[in-house]
Amino acid sequence: MFQLVKYGKNLINSQHANLSYLLNLFIKLLFLLGFVLWAWMFSLNSSHTQTRFSIEGVTQHSNGEKVFDSFTIKQLEFFDETRLIVLNQEFEIINYLSSRQLAIAHLLEQIGLLFCAAIVIISLLLWKQKEQQRLSLFAFCFVACALFSGCFTLFNLDVNNGLSLYASIGILSICFVFYASSYSLLNARSQTASTLLAFASQSGTAMSIAERFHKQLPNTFDLRCLSSLTPDCLGRYRQVLLIASTYGEGAPPETAVTFLNKMKQTQKLTNKVNFSILALGDRTYQHFCAFGHQLAHLLSSKGAKQITDVIEVDRGDKDAIGHWWQQISHFIGKEQSTVSLTDNYHLFGTHSNMLVNPQKPKRAAHRITFKNEGLTYQAGDLLEVIPKYDAIKCQQMLREKGFDCQQQVIFQNTEMPLFEAVRQSNWLGESATSAQQLVDVLTRLPPRVYSIASAPHESNIEIFVRRHFDDLGKPGLASNYLCDLSENELISARIRHHASFHLPKRHCPTILIGAGTGIAPLISLLKGMSVNEQRIPAWLFFGEQSKSTDFYFKDEINAMRSDKSLTHFTPAWxxxxxxxxxxxxxQQASSIKKWMLDDNAMIYLCGKQKGFGQSVISCLKSILEEHVYQSLIEDKRIRVDLY
Incomplete structure (x- = not known):
């Protein structure tokens, strides 16, 4: 059944252009037919209603009821033809219809509603066209339905039960004005949307940057995810600006795979397209920004023209992003435009910091909660934290360089002691003639992102952090900073919305797969689902080393199993x-396949990309078949957050 649905969907997509054209043509023909019928009936009605006369032979009973006598009714027959007589309250004839006109009226009564229904259905079929055409379709549908309903009013004009002739004309005029205005407005908008801003995002960074550009430049760009694009879509724009994240060791985000495959199968792009790519990555990985370069090479090979070099961005470097924008501004006709990249960080007070596995100091994991000062978020969102170096070490290094640690300086538009500025910047021991000169050349440490483990209805925001050390035993900056936080200590952070990992609007069975600290967002999702009164099947797969030391969130999991918000739990110790x-x-392959293909379930996957993530994705492709897995990725029924 699933394969049949997918086949039908692909068939419709492959014929989308011709189908849209035919449906648009058909709805215009229906519109024309309705207008001709309305105009014809208007002329008939106008000629009939010019003659108005009273009927004699009306008897009024004592109860006030007026009736015809049989003699009067016979006199109302014209020749040998039966006619419909329309009267008002004063028993004046205001309209009459011949047998031929009556036949047409009966026919319209039978097919008129069918025409109206057809117009509505066709408009819904065309709803998935470009967004700016939707209002125009709605207006067009409204006018067509008004035409047909106007025909009924004119055929059976009755001042007692129907609209007046002038009211019918007024409503139709308003409909035409509405349609003309919306068409003009949307046509003007379509002319300005010559630039596409597209993003390929795994954890939401590329999407966040793209949305920020789009928000500050309204009605200038079309904003779309790469997963919703085809090679034909690119040909509709003069410029295509792409913000592309590299996933893991040089891989594209899961949602971009289908677009890449379609581009590889395309011979050449049909129209001339200029493009520029902002490549996001992390220099700690060997293949830094590899996907951005891969995408640039692929587009160039298909005939697109690259208007700038690929700009590489290391962990959200704002200078690199600003440099990219300056380069492409004149290509999109925004010579003087500037886009603010300022982030609104907030101070969060530490509420608690609990080590959950003291038996394993080399794999220490901390549940850290912060006081939420009224910020809103959804299950699956992220907390973006500005890390800091150890204060004691920074003070020691500054003294060795001859600086006064407490000297006040201006860093990032804020006055603070020198050691405080240094501990949140990329200072590698460089010297300077003055403290202010030193901080003037320093840049803020890039933020680190952690999945939120709490739910929106809870009073505190919680993250789950493992203390990290590299192969040489050097402590990780952000993880050790967070794991060393004390109660009431302040951190600088903000909520980052992670729309691709939110719960769906529909209630459906859910499979959650995580390992290690990757369980954090899955707990948040389960808590979010538990708020709903309707219990939907939820299945948690969780992997760690040992049940006695590594059963994270044990109390929460057991509580959710008790109240049936978690219906299945499969640990792997x-x-x-x-x-x-x-x-x-x-082992559960047949059940997983049934959940996904028969029960329309969702899958959420979170954990380390290397090792765990790669093996789980390979396993799911084997269980579901690779083309089905990719289709589910496109339909956003498999959502992946690997790091």
């Missing part, structure tokens, strides 16, 4: 003989 998650998934 690798050092307790429970194997790995992939083994558990393979």
């Amino acid at each position: 690798s050092r307790d003989g429970g194997g790995y998650i992939t083994e558990q998934l393979e």
Whole structure:
């Protein structure tokens, strides 16, 4: 059944252009037919209603009821033809219809509503066209339906039960004005939307940047995710600006795979397209910004013209983003435009910091909560934190360089002690003639992002952090900063919305797969689902080393199992003989397939990309078949957040 639906969907998509053209033509023909009928009946009605006369032979009973006598009724027959007589309250004839006109009236009564229904259905079929055409379609549908309903009013004009002739004309005039205005407005908008701003995002960074550009430049760009694009779509624009994140070790985001495959199958782009790419990445990975370069090479090979070099961005570097915008501004006709990249960070007070596995100092994991000062978020969102270096070490290094640690300086438009400015910047021990000169050349440390484990209805915001050390034993900056937080200590952070990992609007069965600290957003999603009174099947697969030391969020999981908000729980304790998650998934392959293909379930996957994420994705492709897996990614029924 699933394959049949997908086949039908692909068939419709492949014929979309011709289908849209035919449906648009058909709805215009219906519109023309309605207008001709309305005009004809208007002329008939006008000629009939010019003659108005009273009927004699009306008897009024004692109760006030007026009736015809039989003699009068016979006199109302014209020749040998039966006619419909329309009277007002004063028993004056205001309209009459011949047998031929009556036949047409009966026919319209039978097919008129069918025409109106056809217009509405066709408009809904065309609803998935470009967004700016939707209002025009609605207006067009409204006018066509008004025409047909106007025909009924004119055929059976009755001042007692129907609209007056002038009211019918007035309504139709308003409909035409509405349609003409919306068509003019939307046509003007379509002329300005010559630039496409597209994004390929895995954790929401590229999408966030794209939305920020789009918000500050309204009605200038069309904003779309790469997953919704085809090669033909690109040909509609003169310029295409792409913000592309590299996922893991040089891979494209999951949602961009289908677009890449379609581009590879395309011979050449039909129209001339100029493009520029802002490539997001992390220099700690070997293949830095690889997907951005791959995308640039692919577009160039298909005939698109690259208007700037690929601009590489290391962990959200605002200078690089600003440089890219300056380069492409004149290509899109915005020579003087500037876009603010200022982030609204807030101060969060630490509420608690709990080490959950003290038996494993080399894999220490902390549940850290912060006081929420009225900020809103959804289950699946992220907390973006500005990390800081250790204060004692920074003071020691500054003294060695001969600086006064407490000297006041201006850093990022804020006055603070020198050591405080240094501990939140990329200072590598450089010297300067003065403290202010030192901080003037420093840049703020890039933020780190952590999944939120709490739910929006809870009073505190919680994250789950593992203390990290590299291969040489050097402590990770952000993780150690957070794990060392004390109660009431302030951090600078903000909520980052992660729309691609939110709960769907529809209630549906959900499979959640996580390992290690990747369980954090899955707990948030489960808490979000538990608020609903309707219990929907939810299945959690969780992998860690040992149940005795690594059963994170044990109390919450057991509580959700008790209240049935978590209906299935499959742990994989690798050092307790429970194997790995992939083994558990393979054992439950038939059930997973049924949930996904028959029950329209969702899958959420979170954890480390290397090792865990790669193996789980490979396993799911094997269970569901690769083309089905990719279709589910496109339909946003498989949502991936790997780091």
